[in-house]
Amino acid sequence: MSIDENIRSVRKRIEGAAKRSGRSPDEITLVAVTKNHTVSEIQQVINSAVTNLGENRVQELLPKREALGDVVAWHFIGHLQRNKVKYIIPLIYLIQSVDSIALAREINKQCRELGKVQDVLLEVNVSGEASKYGFSPEEVLFAVDELARFKNVQIKGLMMMAPFISDIGLLRLYFAKMKELFDNLSKRQGPNFEMLSMGMTNDFEIAIEEGSNMVRVGTAIFTP
Numbered sequence: 015m016s017i018d019e020n021i022r023s024v025r026k027r028i029e030g031a032a033k034r035s036g037r038s039p040d041e042i043t044l045v046a047v048t049k050n051h052t053v054s055e056i057q058q059v060i061n062s063a064v065t066n067l068g069e070n071r072v073q074e075l076l077p078k079r080e081a082l083g084d085v086v087a088w089h090f091i092g093h094l095q096r097n098k099v100k101y102i103i104p105l106i107y108l109i110q111s112v113d114s115i116a117l118a119r120e121i122n123k124q125c126r127e128l129g130k131v132q133d134v135l136l137e138v139n140v141s142g143e144a145s146k147y148g149f150s151p152e153e154v155l156f157a158v159d160e161l162a163r164f165k166n167v168q169i170k171g172l173m174m175m176a177p178f179i180s181d182i183g184l185l186r187l188y189f190a191k192m193k194e195l196f197d198n199l200s201k202r203q204g205p206n207f208e209m210l211s212m213g214m215t216n217d218f219e220i221a222i223e224e225g226s227n228m229v230r231v232g233t234a235i236f237t238p
């Protein structure tokens with residue numbers, strides 16, 4: 015299978031899952047996760063009309079962004095160190111992985127100097143795994159209020175990474191819990207709070223069925 019065929023297949027699966035959840039596939043954003051892949055592979059993704067790309071490491075993002083330009087929207091999806099914030103701010107559409115108040119404060123500071131308002135998602139560690147970054151579901155309520163003070167940071171929604179487990183029922187429960195948290199916060203935050211980023215190669219259909227409107231897919235796009 016070529017990258018183009020893989021993307022068609024992923025889109026079909028997104029469409030099926032969207033329909034099962036009573037939504038239009040247009041409501042689901044596909045972010046192609048390009049980590050560990052070359053500029054020429056990524057060019058094929060862009061040629062297949064994918065307009066959102068995700069990278070999880072600053073060292074990989076910078077040369078790829080340089081080579082490919084801003085014909086696509088770049089998403090940062092990995093743990094971001096505060097001292098690297100200044101390098102990516104001018105280049106990035108959405109930082110999906112804001113996992114501490116201190117990181118948000120640094121983003122706000124760098125953006126103020128550039129006159130940019132940075133769209134971000136708050137990462138939630140819904141499964142409580144020690145190995146995962148992110149706010150707990152309780153902390154995120156507090157974080158939203160704290161971030162309201164940062165005028166150059168706009169919270170657009172939530173992001174989560176599901177644990178690698180084979181128990182589909184439990185997985186569904188985590189996604190549903192995120193959707194509930196998202197809906198509650200949406201009521202408080204208003205229409206700008208609109209993105210719920212959950213679902214990867216192993217679980218994006220389940221995530222969409224439970225209410226995700228943004229999936230981050232790597233392996234299913236790049237594996238021949």
Ligand SMILES: *Cc1c(COP(=O)(O)O)cnc(C)c1O
Nearest residue numbers: 047070091214215230231232233
């Ligand atoms: C790598 C990665 C993905 C994509 O994972 P696949 O299983 O390859 O689809 C999504 N989100 C984050 C944060 C990642 O690091």
